[in-house]
């Protein structure tokens with residue numbers, strides 16, 4: 120096969136776009152009427168020089184605290200990035216199961232019989248794709264900093280900001296109105312906005328239409344934007360910063376895989392984008408944090424692709440309420456989700472497995488317990504941890520928890536930690 124000469128950003132983007140286009144229509148936005156965000160994880164096999172999309176997520180919704188459940192069955196956060204990462208973990212569990220069963224896997228070395236843990240092969244690395252700059256801090260971009268857009272796209276954005284500004288000024292007091300320049304015109308610095316609000320404990324946005332563009336304060340922890348009830352889920356910018364510190368696999372998988380997994384690059388395709396704002400959001404604000412090995416603040420390459428995502432928001436479109444979760448596994452690889460459950464699930468079915476997504480906390484906990492059983496058997500460990508809760512297993516990941524605690528202590532003090540009741544479920 121000929122060497123692929125396209126830039127890495129285009130290879131990663133087209134790998135996700137082509138995989139999405141090969142999926143059935145169900146769950147995708149109505150073309151021209153609805154928009155969504157796509158995220159995906161692309162696996163690079165450096166030995167063979169191949170790139171494969173292994174998980175995808177689409178979605179723009181997030182439920183409020185009143186809809187959250189304490190049984191692990193609902194997806195609280197259905198933004199594309201979060202779905203793609205959860206589906207990626209499902210893919211990882213599938214390969215772990217294979218390798219523990221002695222069937223081999225191209226991504227894992229054989230488990231170490233002493234510790235019962237595996238290692239990701241050195242010639243495998245991962246890239247994270249997002250069709251839009253993540254919500255929250257990275258989306259606060261001065262228009263002059265935006266790259267990768269045509270003059271027409273820039274002026275459309277400026278018009279949009281002006282529309283929002285007009286709406287704001289109708290509800291603002293005179294005190295907040297912008298000052299006029301000496302020639303009688305208004306001097307603005309246009310800044311792209313995010314719907315995410317600073318979380319409790321952070322400074323609050325001035326929201327002024329002023330000449331220095333201080334509508335938002337950059338660098339703050341923000342919640343997920345949403346209509347109605349305020350969400351208690353952190354913005355994708357904040358979550359990506361966290362994953363750049365404690366890895367993309369989370370607490371439970373740190374008990375089975377020896378090293379945390381970080382992304383080699385983050386690729387964004389054609390949308391309002393600023394590399395400077397991405398750096399600020401994804402690691403500058405945590406770069407002073409000292410973590411114990413094997414954890415370390417990583418700075419993945421930031422890449423931008425000019426390829427167009429076919430379901431991007433081009434004005435006057437509605438966000439698609441449906442979310443798609445897909446990963447490269449043989450069974451039930453694709454799911455369409457609404458309000459945190461499978462599309463079509465009736466109220467009656469909510470308690471049953473039929474309604475529950477394969478990437479819910481309960482489902483991924485079931486995957487964990489299966490592989491954990493193999494791992495224990497292999498290493499002859501006899502721990503008393505057989506019927507513990509999801510929360511108890513997560514707490515037992517000591518190195519992971521120490522890194523996460525340190526990140527919160529020294530940078531993300533105001534991170535919203537969910538009530539422990541939401542994590543206390545056991546396996547059913």
Ligand SMILES: [Zn+2]
Pocket residue numbers: 198199200253254354355356
């Ligand atoms: Zn988001």
